[in-house]
Amino acid sequence: MNNYELMVIFTPVLSEEDFKASQKKYSDLITELGGAAVHSNPWGLKSLAYPIEKKTTGIYWLFEFQGPSDLNEKLKIQLLRDEQVMRHMITRLDKYAVEYNHVKRNGGFAMQDKQPQEA
Known part of the structure; x- marks a missing residue:
């Protein structure tokens, strides 16, 4: 099992409930694919270095996990x-x-x- 860190920038229009649901969705997906959660760190709303899709802010989430190497491709497709x-x-x-x-x-x-x- 390798150690990984996932950084996700979600759209800033998400509600707090939607943000938590998305975090749970991806942590559950990693567990289903044979991984294990190590630490979740929601950073919240931050300014972007450059506009993405005409948005200047995003909701950041940092997630540390362990898993097999083939997990990344399946996770990437879902993201x-x-x-x-x-x-x-x-x-x-x-x-x-x-x-x-x-x-x-x-x-x-x-x-x-x-x-x-x-x-």
């Missing part, structure tokens, strides 16, 4: 078919990225900043 998805990106994470995400989620970096420095 491309969905009219609510403006953009998506699936990134394979190496062991360092997985460790970094784990430490970041658990607040490990804030603790390192507070350690006393030697003179």
